[in-house]
Amino acid sequence: VTIIDAPGHRDFIKNMxxxxxxxxxxxxxxxxxxxxxxxxxxxxxxxxxHALLAFTLGVKQLIVGVNKMDSTEPPYSEPRFEEIKKExxxxxxxxxxxxxxxxxxxxxxxxxxNMLEASTKMPWFKGWxxxxxxxxxxxxxxxxxxxxxxxPARPTDKALRLPLQDVYKIGGIGTVxxxxxxxxxxxxxxxxVFAPANITTEVKS
Numbered sequence: 001v002t003i004i005d006a007p008g009h010r011d012f013i014k015n016m017x018x019x020x021x022x023x024x025x026x027x028x029x030x031x032x033x034x035x036x037x038x039x040x041x042x043x044x045x046x047x048x049x050h051a052l053l054a055f056t057l058g059v060k061q062l063i064v065g066v067n068k069m070d071s072t073e074p075p076y077s078e079p080r081f082e083e084i085k086k087e088x089x090x091x092x093x094x095x096x097x098x099x100x101x102x103x104x105x106x107x108x109x110x111x112x113x114n115m116l117e118a119s120t121k122m123p124w125f126k127g128w129x130x131x132x133x134x135x136x137x138x139x140x141x142x143x144x145x146x147x148x149x150x151x152p153a154r155p156t157d158k159a160l161r162l163p164l165q166d167v168y169k170i171g172g173i174g175t176v177x178x179x180x181x182x183x184x185x186x187x188x189x190x191x192x193v194f195a196p197a198n199i200t201t202e203v204k205s
Contacts, residue, residue: 008046017053018165022180025061025149026054027142030084032106033071037084041091048091055096062102063145064088069122070108078124081106103128103137103145114141160184160192 006019008029020026030047031037040047054062064085072080081104089099105114105128113119118127118140128145129138137148164179177194186192190203 008050010046010049013049013053016050017057020054020057020059022165023054023057023059024152025063025146026050026059027063027065027146028054028088029065029067030088031068032066032077032080032084033068034073036068037087041087047088051088051092051097052095055092060097061149062092062097063142063149064092064102064104065142066104066106067109069106069113070111076106076108076113076119076121078122081125098132101130101132103130103139103148105142105145107142116143117141154181155183156185158183160186160190162186162192164194 004019004023006016008016028047028051030040037047039045042048051062066081066084069076069081085104088104089102092102093099106122106125107114108119108121109115111121113121114125119125125140127138127140129136130148132150134150139145139148160181161183162179162181164177166178168176168178170176186203188203188205191200192203193200
């Protein structure tokens with residue numbers, strides 16, 4: 001799985017779009033704190049905008065991490081998690097996601113709860129479960145939800161196509177084009193052609 005840390009702030013939406021356009025799955029982080037969740041899910045909130053952009057950009061697999069569970073009232077509140085899960089499920093269903101295929105995981109990034117292993121502070125959480133046509137998957141923590149992502153089939157038997165996202169100039173190395181291989185195979189020694197200029201070059205690494 002390729003991890004892309006996309007910014008959540010509204011001023012950096014263009015950066016979020018750049019990152020999300022290369023993703024196979026989105027992890028939507030929702031803050032559980034009083035007032036924080038409500039701000040994100042409001043009409044112009046970032047939770048709504050990011051979920052909608054992810055779906056629009058073709059990211060069909062979604063995980064929802066309900067973060068800051070340590071800051072709910074009381075801390076690690078099951079009713080608060082269920083309230084958020086219900087509200088987010090309702091919204092993502094409207095934009096095209098199937099909530100039954102989305103893992104909802106209550107977490108605390110600060111304390112590490114339910115990140116890599118099951119937390120003892122949320123005994124009420126029996127785990128997440130997703131149902132999709134490829135079968136069911138279940139687990140207790142966020143890393144297991146990431147492991148349950150279905151890698152999309154890559155058409156490696158077709159001609160190489162790599163849409164360019166950006167070009168970096170790195171000192172001591174030179175000009176480095178960046179993008180995602182959509183079809184075909186890219187490996188050192190391959191001769192590639194950049195369209196529309198028809199510039200030919202060799203893959204170094």
